[in-house]
Amino acid sequence: MTTPRLLSFDLDGTLVDSAAEIAEAVNRTLQEFGLATRPVERIRALIGRGSHALMSTVLAQARAEASFECLMPEAQVLERFDAHYADTTGLFSEPYSGAHEALDLLHEHGLQLACVTNKEGVHARRLLDRHGLQRHFALVVAGDTLPRQKPHASVLRTVAAFMAVPLHAVVHVGDSEIDVLAGRNAGVRAWAVPHGYNAGRPIAEAGPDALLPDLMAVARAALDPAFGRRPRRRHPDA
The missing domain is CATH 3.40.50.1000 (HAD superfamily/HAD-like)
Structure with a gap:
């Protein structure tokens, strides 16, 4: 070599x-749609395959646990996640x-x-x-x-x-x-x-x-x- x-x-x-600010963006998105937020540790464990893949995984979990049916299309949820992540980037990372x-x-x-x-x-x-x-x-x-x-x-x-x-x-x-x-x-x-x-x-x-x-x-x-x-x-x- x-x-x-x-x-x-x-x-x-x-x-x-960057785990804390990714988690912040994810949880702001979940809250916007009335879904339960996730601890940073659970979100940190999903980092690695891209932000959208992470958000999609968390969204599926949150929908499965919700007491109501969240009908918002995933594409729109990802748009809102992108907006929240734009706001949090650099604020909670080092x-x-x-x-x-x-x-x-x-x-x-x-x-x-x-x-x-x-x-x-x-x-x-x-x-x-x-x-x-x-x-x-x-x-x-x-x-x-x-x-x-x-x-x-x-x-x-x-x-x-x-x-x-x-x-x-x-x-x-x-x-x-x-x-x-x-x-x-x-x-x-x-x-x-x-x-x-x-x-x-x-x-x-x-x-x-x-x-x-x-x-x-x-x-x-x-x-x-x-x-x-x-x-x-x-x-x-x-």
Whole structure:
């Protein structure tokens, strides 16, 4: 393996702790339609497949538990969720410790950076902008940018091709099994940080190629020739 030339980062749970504001938007939406709200912990466990997928899942659960029939079409509920999330973005979220410093360090050393998230583009760009993170990335791929989302192999392969970097020089950094599988499926190394969501399960269980304690450790590892050449893990299903 060569040292990394391109690092792609997941967004929610990796770069930014956004669970509280996603939960706030979800609960404002539920309240608007007279449905019971959900604890942040239950909503946090659903983060990873995009905001609309999360809202649809919570809506189905809330409808099933309601004492009345909520007839509002799901598309209209999602429109209201989008409006509420636009209001809450940046209010109840914070970049994880070292996020800006790590990205600056990688950029200073000439590594290319991409943000690859399953969150819808409008929400992803707004979140990045609110926290001043957009400037770090040459490319942002959201959940509605391509025909498929993570963990499909085509996502990271498309990113690598667009950035003209061979797969063996790409590392994807995330907080969930979805990110680990995205890397594995695409044939790139998957590194993980432990501070995210992953449906409440330890990310080590997903078998990342490397588990780093924080984002600065990710940057230092990427710039360390010995660490950066570590190969992908071999998996029984690979």
